Amino acid sequence: SGTEFLLTDTVGFIQKLPTMLVAAFRATLEEISESSIIVHLVDISHALAQQQIGAVDKVLKELDIDSVPKLVVWNKIDNANNPLRVKEEAEKQGIICISAMNGDGLEEFCNAIQAKLKxxxxxxxxxxxxxxGxxxxxxxxxxxxxxxVSVLFAHWKQNSNSFF
Structure with a gap:
């Protein structure tokens, strides 16, 4: 619609992150609580996509940011084993499917973001x-x-034929 917004990309989630990096990793995510919307972008063609989704959901739950609206987007739908079946499953769950490579689903994605922000x-x-003004x-x-709505407030000056 032409409305401007700021989109920030965070680091990807890595399962079994070394203990020393966990605190630094979480610090980069704490600003999520200030967000208007979380877009969880998933490479649905990846063999471990479901485990990665689980890892993200776990971290988001630990950050206690349930009040921030979330939009799940499955990317690389064109690389999925059975794109039609994957799209049907996504639709049941209210998930948007896109292909950043060929542009499929990007209009639906933009509309979903606009609706969530509104x-x-x-x-x-x-x-x-x-x-x-x-x-x-x-x-x-x-x-x-x-x-x-434009409203004109006018006062009639006593003993005069003019508005002020």
């Missing part, structure tokens, strides 16, 4: 005085403006 927004009403540009940058 769900996390809080509706507000704001009165912006005309002399602060430059704020409207900022509001459009950081939010999704559903409608704007």
């Amino acid at each position: 769900d996390s927004m809080v509706p507000i009403e704001a009165f912006v005085p005309y002399d602060k 430059d704020l409207l540009n900022d509001i459009h940058k950081v939010g999704m403006v559903e409608k704007t």
